[in-house]
Amino acid sequence: MSSLPDAPLPNRPGEAALNTLAALVQDDLEACNRTIVARMESPVALIPALAAHIVAAGGKRLRPLLTLASARLCGYGVARGETRHVQLAACVEFIHTATLLHDDVVDESALRRGLASANAVFGNKASVLVGDFLFARAFQLMVEDGSLSVLAILSQAAATIAEGEVLQLITQNDLATDEARYLDVIRGKTAALFAAACQVGAVVAGREAAIEAALARYGINLGIAFQLVDDALDYAADQAALGKTVGDDFREGKTTLPVLLAYHAGDAAERAFWERTIAQNEQTPEDLPQAITLIERHHGIEATLARAERFAHEAQAALGCFPPSPLRHALHEAADYTLHRAR
Template sequence: MAGAIEAKRDGAVTKDRGEGALSRLTALVAQDLEACNRVIVERMHSPVALIPQLAAHIVAAGGKRLRPLLTLAASKLCGYEGERHIKLAACVEFIHTATLLHDDVVDESALRRGQASANALFGNQASVLVGDFLFARAFQLMIEDKSLEVLRILAAASATLAEGEVLQLITQNDLSSTEAQYLEVIEGKTAALFAAATRIGAVVADRPKADAEALDAYGHNLGVAFQLVDDALDYSAEQARLGKTVGDDFREGKITLPVLIAFHEGDEAERAFWRRTLEEGEQTEADMAEAQRLMARHRCIERTVERAEFYGDAALKALESFPENEARAALAEVVRFCIERAR
């Protein structure tokens, strides 16, 4: 994969290298990330005590700040030396966090990254309302930036993100869903915010439209690859051995690419299994193991990761118009991080 994704390696070594790629990106923008985190903490404040309490729970339990990291790194790639990207990176994180709060309510999730979800601790009503609060904070940050172009990009991404989640809700439990519909879902619910996060790096730096479009393409393709791998990992036996949560998509009846591959290539008995468990929602304790067995039989996880590599290649291609430097190398290595999670 254009030198970024190498052949099969030992799982632990691969994981370490993938994490190392993200660590290098984090180190590259360390000061900016610290400033971004300060903005996040400051803007979570509210005299209504439950708001910062609940917001702090999900932000503290959050992942690796990948989306704001992309905004900070894209700005650095474009040679930006101001401070606008700090608040905009926080804005991107607020949009992402708000959607997590809403998603957990819609999905009735009790866990988020192995910990109790906000809705499990504080209730659905509070989670939805605090999600709304974070969306409002995000738009306040956009307005403070005073750029109609930034506002257009992030507002459009927010709308597309919501459309992707609604489309996923419509296709849930429906095995007649097509691969095209599945890709439309992940382009909406994941890739749109990745693309916006990177595109605004070129906008704040006042770079030509071609650079903004290249970073948009990088973020979009990276986002698709990221979600494809996430969907593959939901059925990964290796993840289970590592103590990671698996089977959430299966229990919720989400129609992802691994499922579509297994369903369309399975015999009638296998299709009946998927109809019972995903369409009818009738699941037993043994069904997850059976789902993993069927996935292994048809190499669904490997084939999904291969699709992710295709989009990863496209992300790397989009960076080629920029000069070779530390920021470009770090952004290229993020592709490795996103895909090697499944190795």
């Protein structure tokens, strides 16, 4: 298989922060990409073809970047040329990619990062099975690392992601979902892997429990902010910028925060609209523009982004136990990147 193409980072506000972070761990990131390519290989030709379709589709490698940067921030392998963090960054990317393959099947998504989703190209059965293959590869990398602590953190994250996805399925179409329950969903389906990606960086560096906890706290808050912005963008972005079909969450009846805020603030007629379109999933082509209008009327996007900003600041505060350095600054700025995605 050929090497993965560099993931292009468009020149949008905030992208410079991610470019800086990638530049600081450039050699590690290139090694991680080589590991990903090698571990996608299989004599079953469909597996590397489908895996490459999604892995090489232009993702920014944010989660593996967090593992690489967290390990270096903790002083891992700077003088000794150690590579455990590279293997674990690839592991994190495989877990993430496997969940994307499964999610797109569950959500019947047609686009992923602006391109046709793997299930649209290869079919649902192939996407689910290759997702299983990537999960298996991730666990092979965990076992090869040999650390029970790493295995515990990443396997727990994989289980939590699955729980979050099931919880989202349970709350789908349920307008009685409150904000606390919604946050439970996104902590599980998104933020848990951010937290684990950061925490294992401290583990491989042999740092104390307080440092592990600080990096996990950074990751969980960063992940929550990231998903809040994603949910806002589904009602506020144009399709080309978002890289997926705008309004997917609406069509799937997901009770994301912008919808919940508009529903609870709405009058009887507005609530009836949400009950028809979300709770009963009875929609017409005119309903998405109306949903966007109602969310705008009740400032649902602004309120969701304000919450994202608070979580991003919590992530930044968690880095306070580290001395100033270019890596700490880049991780601090990465939290700002999550917010700039909505601008």
